[in-house]
Amino acid sequence: MKRxxxxxxxxxxxxxxxxxxxxxxxxxxxxxRSNTTPVSAPVWHDHLHRHFKVARTFEEPRPxxxxxxxxxxxxxxxxxxxxxxxxxxxxxxxxxxxxxxDLSVLEGVVCCQFQKLSAGASSGFDAIPIxxxxxxxLPVRCDGKFKQVNVLVPxxxxxxxxxxxxxxxxxxxxxxxxxxxxxxxxxxxxxxYRMIAVSGVMYRIFANVxxxxxxx
Numbered sequence: 001m002k003r004x005x006x007x008x009x010x011x012x013x014x015x016x017x018x019x020x021x022x023x024x025x026x027x028x029x030x031x032x033r034s035n036t037t038p039v040s041a042p043v044w045h046d047h048l049h050r051h052f053k054v055a056r057t058f059e060e061p062r063p064x065x066x067x068x069x070x071x072x073x074x075x076x077x078x079x080x081x082x083x084x085x086x087x088x089x090x091x092x093x094x095x096x097x098x099x100x101x102d103l104s105v106l107e108g109v110v111c112c113q114f115q116k117l118s119a120g121a122s123s124g125f126d127a128i129p130i131x132x133x134x135x136x137x138l139p140v141r142c143d144g145k146f147k148q149v150n151v152l153v154p155x156x157x158x159x160x161x162x163x164x165x166x167x168x169x170x171x172x173x174x175x176x177x178x179x180x181x182x183x184x185x186x187x188x189x190x191x192x193y194r195m196i197a198v199s200g201v202m203y204r205i206f207a208n209v210x211x212x213x214x215x216x
Contacts, residue, residue, distance in 0.1 A: 010135060014151075037180055038187050047190035048178070098213050100164050106209075107157040109216075113208045114150050117201070124177045124200040133201055160206055164213075173203035 016023075037044075101109075117134045137148040163169060180193035199207075 007139075010137070011139070014136065014138060037182070037193070039180075039190050039193075043188075044180075044190055100161060101213065103157055103161060106161055107153055109209050109212050110157045110160065110205065111150060111153045113205045113212075114153060114156075116208075117205075122177070122179070122198050124198045125172075125175055126200040126202065128201070130201055156202075156205065160209055163206065164210075169203070169206070173200055173206070175200075 039047075100106075114134060117130050119131045119134055121130055123130050133152060134150075136152050137150050139146040140149045141147075176197040176199045179196045179198055180190070181196055183192055183194050185192040
């Protein structure tokens with residue numbers, strides 16, 4: 001009975017969404033409150049600009065090691081030295097090659113990643129929350145039985161196939177939200193926080209799909 005009531009509410013929500021109900025769309029655009037730290041915004045600004053490169057211009061031929069790696073602790077060598085050691089030791093291999101699968105196969109991989117989404121995880125800077133992407137399902141009759149099918153999976157599979165064919169990733173997917181987590185010591189010192197980079201939901205799904213295609 002509880003599952004039937006949940007399906008009824010979900011179908012009602014999707015129906016209002018497809019009818020462009022203003023209340024539902026306002027709910028999706030509602031900003032969630034984030035936890036703040038005792039460190040003031042100017043202090044965070046100075047700390048991050050001292051440890052991270054602000055932006056890379058498109059005129060540069062390739063990203064530097066600082067762009068590709070998180071700053072190491074005090075006892076570790078800089079990222080440039082680590083990458084140079086890796087190239088000398090031969091651990092850097094050639095990129096993996098794979099054939100882009102058919103759309104039907106790609107839909108199955110995308111659907112599997114949608115099912116693995118955690119509804120309580122952060123969506124980063126994406127405007128659409130994870131529960132909506134995960135539960136955007138409608139009942140579809142298949143072999144005499146009704147099956148819940150995610151309506152976003154075919155669209156995302158087509159988008160991912162285009163990105164794989166063009167070997168491109170949208171620029172907005174490369175932006176991550178930094179969430180500080182206190183490690184030890186004085187809470188007013190930004191150096192005592194560990195930064196967690198939270199990528200957007202679409203980029204996470206695309207990265208996991210790409211991983212399955214390469215390793216599968």
